[in-house]
Amino acid sequence: MHRGKILISLGIVMLLLGVGITVSAFGNFEDAEDIETFMTPSVTEGGNVSVIVQEFTDEDKEGSAGWYLMIQGEYSVDNNDDNITDACEGLNITITDQQGNDMNSTSGTIYCELDNNKKLAGLDKDNIDINGDYSDGWMIVGIICDTLDDAEMNGYWETYGTAGEEGQRWIAIDPDRCTIGEKYTISSNQEMILFDRHTQKELGEDGFWELICGLCCSCLAFIGLILGFTLKTPEQKMALAQGHQTPGVMPQQEGTMHSVGNHPGNI
Numbered sequence: 001m002h003r004g005k006i007l008i009s010l011g012i013v014m015l016l017l018g019v020g021i022t023v024s025a026f027g028n029f030e031d032a033e034d035i036e037t038f039m040t041p042s043v044t045e046g047g048n049v050s051v052i053v054q055e056f057t058d059e060d061k062e063g064s065a066g067w068y069l070m071i072q073g074e075y076s077v078d079n080n081d082d083n084i085t086d087a088c089e090g091l092n093i094t095i096t097d098q099q100g101n102d103m104n105s106t107s108g109t110i111y112c113e114l115d116n117n118k119k120l121a122g123l124d125k126d127n128i129d130i131n132g133d134y135s136d137g138w139m140i141v142g143i144i145c146d147t148l149d150d151a152e153m154n155g156y157w158e159t160y161g162t163a164g165e166e167g168q169r170w171i172a173i174d175p176d177r178c179t180i181g182e183k184y185t186i187s188s189n190q191e192m193i194l195f196d197r198h199t200q201k202e203l204g205e206d207g208f209w210e211l212i213c214g215l216c217c218s219c220l221a222f223i224g225l226i227l228g229f230t231l232k233t234p235e236q237k238m239a240l241a242q243g244h245q246t247p248g249v250m251p252q253q254e255g256t257m258h259s260v261g262n263h264p265g266n267i
Contacts (some may be wrong), residue, residue, distance in 0.1 A: 018217030066146030068195040073139030088112035108144035145178035
């Protein structure tokens with residue numbers, strides 16, 4: 001088979017593959033914005049105690065973005081000026097493992113101080129309230145099993161590099177420690193929602209890399225198609241050359257002279 005035909009065939013296959021991967025990428029982006037699928041509401045047990053039980057998973061074992069714990073309230077509302085969000089007044093939240101051990105100090109953190117409200121409100125806006133429809137009346141007050149410190153709540157920014165070429169990197173300090181396969185129980189005296197930030201982040205990252213891969217496949221496909229249509233067989237080149245000759249003029253053979261007219265000695 002001619003090289004041009006091979007390149008055209010490969011180009012068509014790569015183009016179809018690239019389009020398929022790109023469509024899948026946009027599907028992941030849409031799924032990441034379907035906020036309700038990541039929300040687990042609490043159930044009431046034993047009077048006014050709200051409970052959520054969630055198993056910690058980390059398939060690639062490279063760390064987790066964890067869960068956001070949300071209660072009803074508004075950010076930065078402190079009517080009694082005690083530097084504690086009013087929604088947290090009287091709030092009691094406990095985190096325990098399957099053995100009943102208290103994991104508040106190692107597996108999660110509750111943030112009720114106004115100093116943290118701005119950053120928590122930013123996380124809410126960027127990851128949960130993307131379309132401004134779902135988290136109205138709910139606010140983040142805790143982050144659990146964020147072993148990557150993806151929320152950047154337990155660490156600091158470090159400047160590195162030489163003068164004029166400085167950069168910054170996040171240095172995590174004492175991130176959450178959670179055991180894969182362990183079921184954690186979050187209990188509270190208020191109604192809660194647990195938002196699965198880890199799963200949402202994975203969908204977004206999968207969509208990003210699929211989009212890059214799909215665009216690369218499409219670019220290679222177009223290059224293959226262009227080269228395939230550019231390359232021609234010797235027969236195609238001969239046919240093209242003959243098609244450009246002046247009508248009525250016969251091609252001359254090399255080394256042979258042709259003349260028309262009378263010559264001395266002709267009878």
